[in-house]
Amino acid sequence: MRSVDVIVLGAGIAGISAALHLQARGRQVLLLDRGPAGEEASRGNAGVIARDGCIPHRLSASPMVLGAQALGLRSDAHVSWWGMRHHLPWLRAFRDASASVGVSRYVRALAPVQAAAVGEHLALARAANALRFFRPTGLVKLHDARDAEAAELEAHFARIYGTGYSELSSVELARLEPHLVARGLRAVYWPDGQSVSSPGGVTKAYARLFRERGGIIDTGDALSLTGAHGVWSVRASRGAVEAGTVVVALGSWSADLLTPLGYAFPLAALRGYHLHLRAAAGASLSRPVADVARGFVLSPMERGIRLTTGVELAPRDAPARPRQMAQALAAAREIFPLGSPVDAAPWLGARPCLPDSLPVIGPAPAHPGLWFCFGHADTGFALGPATGRLLAEMIAGETPFADPDPFSARRFAAGWEMLRFA
Ligand SMILES: Cc1cc2nc3c(=O)[nH]c(=O)nc-3n(C[C@H](O)[C@H](O)[C@H](O)COP(=O)(O)OP(=O)(O)OC[C@H]3O[C@@H](n4cnc5c(N)ncnc54)[C@H](O)[C@@H]3O)c2cc1C
Known part of the structure; x- marks a missing residue:
């Protein structure tokens, strides 16, 4: 042996x-x-290396929102009936951790690790001859203007940790991403993070x-x-x-x-999809853009613009379901001129997530x-x-x-x- x-x-x-x-x-x-x-x-993620102050996926406490998620009517989260039945305690604990005390505990715990994230990646990338994948793009987040809470929380933590964070006027956003259409959305720029053109x-x-x-x-x-x-x-x-x-x-x-x-860890596999698309003629995207309310990310990658979906709580090994990607794609087309898909079918993977x-x-x-x-x-x-x-x-x-x-x-x-x- x-x-x-x-x-x-x-x-x-x-x-x-x-x-x-x-x-x-x-x-x-x-x-x-x-x-x-x-x-x-x-391999399949959005390639965002975010800085400290970013808050995690959250679950709404509103019965209306939860109902819509269970019916598959919202692209940010699909919670199947299987998910409701098998993960009810997990969902409760996850929702509790989504409240501001839980988010605050999360941000405090991760702050030193997130502060080290870019440096640790770059040290490995330098040694591995992989710096070509890295770009100091930062991240643009789009928040629903009616739901100010997530943006306010992040602004609060960004101030505490001294992380770069700025609310963008429509002129500033157009200067940063000329082809993005964010009407009615609140755009926030996190300049300190990086992104990669191929996580795999x-x-x-x-x-x-x-x-x-x-x-x-x-x-x-x-x-x-x-x-x-x-x-x-x-x-x-x-x-x-x-x-x-x-x-x-x-x-x-x-x-x-x-x-x-x-x-017996309460570990859930939060499924997510990605699909690469061409930009419409003449359009380009320079950095990842996360639409917080609708749960998707558009990220420029080697194969095209990678669209990743929000969370799907369904059996880990069940076949892919087309609905969430279709919703995310329709929503993404509203904010960016996307062309035809590069991939024949969406990729499906899972985020390993404790409550x-x-x-x-x-x-x-x-x-x-x-x-x-x-x-x-x-x-x-x-x-x-x-x-x-x-x-x-x-x-x-x-x-x-x-x-x-x-x-x-x-x-x-x-x-x-x-x-x-x-
Ligand atoms: C759609 C989506 C978008 C995301 N976007 C981002 C992002 O922008 N930024 C970010 O930081 N994170 C993002 N994430 C999360 C990130 O991708 C994961 O947290 C991370 O990749 C988990 O890494 P891991 O090594 O723990 O798991 P994995 O990469 O899943 O690796 C686990 C490994 O275990 C192996 N394995 C499993 N079972 C066995 C077995 N029985 N025997 C031997 N080997 C086994 C698998 O083959 C696999 O190689 C995203 C995730 C998804 C799904």
Whole structure:
């Protein structure tokens, strides 16, 4: 049996970044995935690397809005009847976390990690020869002028954290994005963030860097993990591998491995779609634009303008449904002159999301040598390199650069009666 220091399960942005930071601390690391690196959410996202102060997806407390979402009448969120039935406690907890106290806790917890996000990405991108994907575009957010709350909250946090933030007049918006039509919408510019032209290209470049630095990438099923007496082993395509330390970075699939071990995380797979489109003749878009009320993002990418949808709460592995993308596309055409699609069909993926929208980063409370790095919700592409560093610092016994307490697995421990904690 082969032996390494650390096995990282899952080769998305979270797992690859953790593997690189552990490797930089002298660990021999094996990165295991069932398929090629960077093929799931880490490929299909909107490529926005937002700065601190941005607030997460929220769920309205209004019964009217919830009803419309359940009926599939709004593009920002589709909550299927299955979602209502199976995720009611999750939905309640998510809605509670959407209130201003929960949002404030979220922003405070993530601020130091988000502040490090761009720098951590650029350091990896420089080493991986991937700087060509990065652009200092910032982000434009469009808010429904009648719903001032989200914009007010963000303005408040941007002031606290000193993050660049400016309300744009129609003239200023036209100067920034001449082909955007935002009549009746409130436009806000976040200049400090970056975006990338290919999230999959970036993630795969980081995986190549890991391999070039001596890391091992292998395929295999993470669910083959077994552990006894502090030694963990998995079956990989080139034979079994053992290690004293295992990192679970399986994104929306993390609970498949952890629930049988006794960790009943309330992890939801918030599905989302993307479709690349051509810009209509003569039109161009220079930076990501997020329409907050209707839940979609338009992001210029290598393949065209990528339109990503809001959240769909449906069974993770159910077939794609066309409705939300159709709604988002109709809404997107109202604000930008889009041409024909580039892709034959929309891509479908899932954001791994806990009710407080914060990831779980840190040790498993009842299994020595087992570590968690998942649940990055809708900011995982941005945060992966920074949370990978945080996790590696914790595993190596260094002083972590950010307070890891808000990300502790123990915040969900109320339902884990079966486990005896260390
Ligand atoms: C539509 C959409 C738009 C988004 N936009 C943004 C954005 O603009 N900015 C941002 O920061 N974030 C965004 N996100 C969120 C971001 O994409 C995710 O948070 C992030 O990619 C999660 O990374 P991950 O590595 O945890 O998961 P993933 O990238 O999903 O990786 C998990 C890996 O685990 C592997 N795996 C699963 N099961 C097994 C198994 N049994 N055995 C072996 N391997 C297994 C999978 O193959 C996969 O490679 C968006 C997400 C979506 C869906």
